[in-house]
Amino acid sequence: MTSEILKFTDIVSMMPIKYPFRAKQCSHYQCFDGLTFLSQMRRCPTWECPVCNNVLKLDDLVLDGYGLSITV
Numbered sequence: 001m002t003s004e005i006l007k008f009t010d011i012v013s014m015m016p017i018k019y020p021f022r023a024k025q026c027s028h029y030q031c032f033d034g035l036t037f038l039s040q041m042r043r044c045p046t047w048e049c050p051v052c053n054n055v056l057k058l059d060d061l062v063l064d065g066y067g068l069s070i071t072v
Contacts, residue, residue: 004028006029008020008031008067008070011032012037012040013036015033015036017031018035019034019035020063020067021033021037021063021064022049022051022061022067023049023054023056023062024060025060026049026051026052026054026056027052028051028052029066030051031064031067032049032050037061
């Protein structure tokens with residue numbers, strides 16, 4: 001069994017994550033702040049996961065239930 005340390009600081013803004021999102025196809029559990037991510041995509045639309053750099057689409061984003069239960 002392996003473990004993964006989850007950080008609840010957004011990788012882009014360095015602020016606490018309020019809206020924990022991940023992409024469906026990403027294999028990591030680390031979330032990023034969805035509002036920060038979407039705001040950044042308006043300015044510079046690279047559409048890459050900020051954690052692992054996988055290319056993604058808006059439809060790939062999911063609200064992480066586990067992360068949400070911790071951040072609320």
